[in-house]
Amino acid sequence: MESLLLPVLLLLAVLWTQAAALINLKYSVEEEQRAGTVIANVAKDAREAGFALDPRQASAFRVVSNSAPHLVDINPSSGLLVTKQKIDRDLLCRQSPKCIISLEVMSSSMEICVIKVEIKDLNDNAPSFPAAQIELEISEAASPGTRIPLDSAYDPDSGSFGVQTYELTPNELFGLEIKTRGDGSRFAELVVEKSLDRETQSHYSFRITALDGGDPPHLGTVGLSIKVTDSNDNNPVFGESTYSVSVPENSPPNTPVIRLNASDPDEGTNGQVVYSFYGYVNDHTRELFQIDPHSGLVTVTGALDYEEGHVYELDVQAKDLGPNSIPAHCKVTVSVLDTNDNPPVINLLSVNSELVEVSESAPPGYVIALFLHYPGGRTAGP
Template identity: 40%
Template sequence: MSTMKVVILWMSYFFVLWNTVWCVTRYSIPEEMERGSVVANLAADLGLDISGLAQREVKLDIFHSTKYLDVNKKTGELTVVEKIDRESLCTTKTTTCFLKLDLIIESPLRIFNIELGITDINDNAPHFRRDKIELDVLESASPGERFSLPNAFDPDVGANTVKTYKLSESDHFNVDIHSGSDGTKYVDLVLTKELDREEKAVHNLILTAIDGGVPARTGTASIIVRVQDTNDNAPQFEQAVYSLNISENSPAGTLVIKLNATDADEGSNAELTYSFTLYTSEKTQEMFSLNPNTGEIAAKGTIDYEDMKIFEMFVEAKDNSPIPLAGQCRVTVYVKDMNDNYPEIAIKSLRNTVEENIPVGSVIALVAVSDRDTGDNGKVNLKMNMLLPFFLNKSSDYLYELLVSKPLDREMVPEYEITLVVTDRGNPPLSDNETITVNLLDVNDNAPRFPQTFYTIPVMENNAPGALLSSLTAIDPDLHENQYLVYFIIEKEILNTSISMLFSINPENGNLYALKTFDYEIEKEFLFHIEARDSGVPPLSSNVTVHIIIMDQNDNTPVIVSPWRAHGSVVEEKIPRSTDKGTLIA
């Protein structure tokens, strides 16, 4: 690339020995020109003959370890052979940077002194020596307070060096930029709004350094502002007033409450110590202890409801700052009466014997209950311990009626043991019980029942009069006279003979007897009814059908009725010897 820059030429002529002409030729080029770029045409600028220059020895003496430039003998041009980095060539940050070189031409000897000015281009971005800047700022710092920040460095010079700084958006900070005597830009972080560590403990900011080049280059560093706590928050309890209960006779050491105060500060400014204030009575401090570190209030002595019913404590939480702040609360403890009396049952009236047909809703007993405790401990409920055909009707707070709820049946349940349980509403509840016995009296509500509705009884003829034929027994589940049965044969006539003349039954046990001897050849069966009747008032009865079957016996001798003979049954017939088999004789 052969871009010719503007050549600034100052020439001074001096006459020296040996007719050598000495002069200083100055050029200016930007840094970072590409290799092969033409700086100047020395032949034209120095008045050299191009045609004779090729036969003369030409030497370029550069006062630097790196050969940046060379002379083309054919064209007389000074060209770039190595990129020139101004910041590497001139390590000190100055606005001027020169590369000195001598052009030496033999035959005749001529020496030309050349100064090449290297101008800066914006090839370097600003950078901070530390990428992260950490600041500790007290939250009590006043707006307007300044905090010095390290400035950014840019090896470029002039307009290409650091021109300004910019801070990321913040409600509490901005930056103030000022220049040093050498033009260096310095920056301070300025507090614009009061800090609150409890609201925001760390502020993360970005500081950007911007140079004046076109286009501009930038460099950034992060700023971490840690807000240091000051004791600006007093401890606070969760509640200003606490109300709670404790049972009397609670053992020593029983935890009443664990107070919890919080302090929005940190460190020792948030470490709290709990204590009773002077408003807390000595009696209360004798009965309760307060742990200064945990805020736990516990029973210290025996608490008696009858001695004191309410305790009031004033508690302070103080932080451990050199200049401490404190918060207060009030704790009111109400002593609960212990449920130490059992409820009682008193039977005021009792019908322990009732008839089984007693009407539903009838009163069996009047029961009174009581409890010497107060409040819920003295309120009681009465109930039965199992499901029975009775129910309790509460007629007043302490009086109950025991009533019949369903029809009773003595034959199913002859006796009830009713356990009444009285329980108070204490916690834990206390209870007592009382058992009463109710016996049911029998009523004649069941008729006698025979096991069968029809009896068939076989009787062999020629039986002896008075023979037991069968026992017909009925059952009655009632008691006493209601259970005592009498048996009857229901009267009827058979062949003009009363049934009671043929059969009899024992009225007490139902044994059935034959009153005469039966002849199968005369009567073969009898059908009649037997009744069983209890002795209740009015009596109940039932009957059963009895079928007597006369069984035949071989009790009759065969008789020849023809031919008939008056003096016996022997009949003589004479037959011939030659009579054949099968011949009818008589």
């Protein structure tokens, strides 16, 4: 029992001794200082804190641990804490709010000194964006209030020296809303403030500026390119609701009658118009005329005969190929023009009787008979 108790008592004694002879020293140094910058005189501070250090003894100090030996060290003879190279806090500790290097120093009499060196941040970086340009596509149907998160700028400095806010080229249609992530970093959302219309303007270019919290702040900018994509928000429209044209009868097939045009300013299939006869266009009319679905050209396909009909009415619809299409309508009135296509029917009408007799004594200018010419074969009459 005694043989076990003795080492335990000795250990407690050592711990008590160490605890009694343990001091904490805290220092700070700004990042980016030249190599060899003196941070503190640890030997002097330790003595003032009660360490029994003999300043004449070169090996009085021994560094037992150092979290960054390539950056700071204690000169054992002078007891000075110095930088060994330029310290880049932003590389060493990134976004951490505190950047601490820890050392433990032991004296020859087993006294321990715990040293904390805080590396103070400088605002030595500007925010930067991952690419030179942010490209966005927004539908013209996006309602006001729509939000689109934007790529964040990055600033390696910590705290308020990091990215604090974003600004957008002032404009009426888009705004920015600044948000904070769980880790404290800031990002911006583009907010659609007003209704967009691709047919009015299909592309916008702005600049976004990221600012850190320095005084004055450092800036980083990026181009913002917004392409407004189409929605099928226009219907085809004819220039007129009615058209009147005439075409000679017996026009050969493919004779153009009229080229209709319904305009739709939308893009792609949303603005691609197809034409067709609809509704009350009867079968006979459909035999005589056709409309090209793509060009809107109405042509003659059958034999037009004035005597068969003078006027035809074509109801035409134009429809785009986009979703939820609403067709437009117009009426084309085609008048068939009479041409001299019937052989002349000559009626020889005597003035007085069927038998034409002329007296040899008839005076000059005496009317013998009337030649009546009725094209189209209608019944002639006096």
